[in-house]
Amino acid sequence: MRNRAGSQPGGAAGAGAALEVGGRSWDDAGVLADDDLERLRSRFIEVDYTVDAIMKLVGDSAQAALGRNNTTPARRRLADDHGPVATLAKLWPLQARVSSDDLDRALPGMRQSLLDTGMIRIDHDQVRALIDLRPYGSDDGAAGWIFSDLTPGLDGPMTPVAEDFVLGVSPASMTLAELTFRRPVGSALDLGTGCGVQSLHLARHADNVVATDVNRRALAMARATMRLNGVDVDLREGSLYEPVADEAFDLIVTNPPYVMSPPATDGRLTYREAGLVGDELVRRVVVDGAARLNPGGSLQVLGNWAQLTGRPWQERLQGWVEPTGCDAHILRREELDPYEYIEIWLADAGLVGSPDYRSRYEAWCDYFDRLGIESVGMGWLTLTRAERERPAITIEDWPYPVEQPIGPAWAERRDAVELARRLSDAELLNRRWQLAPDVEQETVGRPGVADPEAIVLRQQRGFRRAVRAGTVLAGVAGACDGDLRLDQIVGGVATILDLDAQIVAGEVLTEVRQLVVDGLLRESSIQDVE
Known part of the structure; x- marks a missing residue:
């Protein structure tokens, strides 16, 4: 299976049928x-x-x-x-x-x-x-051995799998592991643990890890995985946040069963489908998860959402996260038309070439038509309980390559948002800033022309953002070497360009603040004692 922006919920490309061997099934604690x-x-x-x-x-x-x-x-x-x-x-x-x-x-x-x-x-x-x-x-040092069901479709077409099969490691689970913050925390929740791969990572930097799943076979295999690797994880059975009641966590990670398939009384694949209407599962994961964060805690979700006819997708997701009071950063990594989306998941279920393939396809099309779904967004969502009066919410289309693992850069961005929100304009000007070492300046223009048509500041690492800068911003950013305060740099650039310093400051402060948030500018280690 292709890695659709880490699109497969729960784990691997597939797994073998549920087993009942020797009078014992892998849904008990024995294994x-x-x-x-x-x-x-x-x-x-x-x-x-x-x-x-x-x-x-x-x-x-x-x-x-x-x-x-x-x-x-x-x-x-x-x-x-x-x-x-x-x-x-x-x-x-x-x-x-x-x-x-x-x-x-x-x-x-x-x-x-x-x-x-x-x-x-x-x-x-x-x-x-x-x-x-x-x-x-993995790159962060998490290592060991993982139990799961066998991968179907090796050396041939995908084959149908049982409803309760347990997925192994997949591009999706690896993507979630790569985008997760890896800083020490007191408590972490692995929601929908599957084979337990996220818990192996979390146990390296969380004092206490709780892992949940609705699938008993998944819990049995996750339990075997944890014991085999000598990892202590509190495994609990139940749907969504029911197993954790009113507990709160410093970090919640999840790749939930978000596939938006037509309701079915049987044949639903537990690893990818929850049986809720449309993207209601993802909405509940986000909204209810935000309510279970400790102050400063973060929720990180790999999922997809419905994009409805006549309504901007950003506006819809804003409606999910704004009432939570949390900071939010949502990246749409990919957009699929309904037919491509349907074809991916019919193939994933091993239905290509089956007698009921066309009827299943038609039923899915009818379902999307009823819900008004014109496309599907797939991406990454991070919410942080920053406890500020005006949450910082960024929702953006970001299909571009990023450095993996992206978790460290994303954690740094969370810190930068806090810093940029805390500093007043006067405090921003009174600080020393330094252009990040991975930022390079590019100029675009016709050969022989004195002035470039465009100046671009481009990150080589992290999110690899490219920021188009005017002459003033490029001059200010280029002079940020950590020695001079921002107000001194602004004054110098104003003098060179024969402009008023206050006018220059007014022009660039908002842009400088965004450069701080995006990691192109960092605080210098040299600061005046306040």
């Missing part, structure tokens, strides 16, 4: 016993069953093919390799059969436990996986 999980953990560490080790074995091209759900190149690379890492990679990420002898060499003494708990099946001495268990690694 693997703690001593078995500890043996697995020790063995994985011993043999280096990690993302880096597998990538080294299969190579970059085969790894890229795996990202396209094609296992053939990796299987060819590992065909004659019977070492522990190759065996585990073939069994789980590649979903290939391995011999019982190879399994016993890779995981000595574990075969019976894996059989008893329905993780594997053995046919004629050939072992195949029924549950996925693969390594995970």
Whole structure:
């Protein structure tokens, strides 16, 4: 599946059918016993069953093919390799059969436990996986191993999956992890945890983590994931914020089941559909989540929303966030027409080529027509309980490339908003500012012309914003080297341009304030003692 701005809610591109093996299902607390999980953990560490080790074995091209759900190149690379890492990679990420002898060499003494708990099946001495268990690694240092259902559609078309399957790591879950603030917090909530990948990240910088899900199988797998990785997370069953009642958090992260599909009494996929009308699920996640933030806490959501005929989408989302009293920064990363949106999710459900594909397509079109949905916005939403009288709300279209992980830059922007809102014009002028080291100035104009037609200040990192600057703003920003106060720079530029300093200040202060918010200007470490 393509990464539609991190569009797949909950996790991977898909997963295998719900299991009922050996009289036990993965919706109970049993799964693997703690001593078995500890043996697995020790063995994985011993043999280096990690993302880096597998990538080294299969190579970059085969790894890229795996990202396209094609296992053939990796299987060819590992065909004659019977070492522990190759065996585990073939069994789980590649979903290939391995011999019982190879399994016993890779995981000595574990075969019976894996059989008893329905993780594997053995046919004629050939072992195949029924549950996925693969390594995970990320740029922020979160690493370990994650349980989930098997990925469908490897080396072929997507196939229908069970309603309660549990998704693994996907572009969507990785996008949410990348945009999340990674600063120390006292409490965090992973809403709709799925396989538990967000909780692995949160546990690294939150003192206490609560993770919820409506899917019992997801909670069972998340519990196994946490125990396998030695992570302490409070797992609770329930819909939306019901499991946390009136508790408040410093950080809430979620990639909820936001797909806007026609109501159905059966066949609804839990990982992506909540059964509410239109985008009501996302609205509730945002509004109710804002009410459960501690002062200074943030809610970060990966989701989509309906864009209605005759109403600006920004106005509609403003209506969601403004009553919360929170600061808000919403980025629309992508816009889809209804047909493209419908086709993506019908394919995700494995319905392409099925007898009822056309009727399902028609029903979805009728549903969107009734709701007046002319397109779908997909993107990132962050709300912060800043407790200010006038919340800072920014809603913007931002389909441009950003630096990943974007979380650090987004956290810095949250701080900059607080600073820019706190400083009066006089205080802004009395401070020393410094152009961020990643900002470059570009000029556009015809060759040989003395003056450029346009001056652009462009970030190379973070959100990679480009700001068109007039001569005055470019002169002021270019002189911000951290040594002079802003009022001194304004006065110098005014003198050079033969303008009144107050007029220059009035012209650039609003723009300078926005440069601070966007991270192009930063406070200098040299400041007068107040």
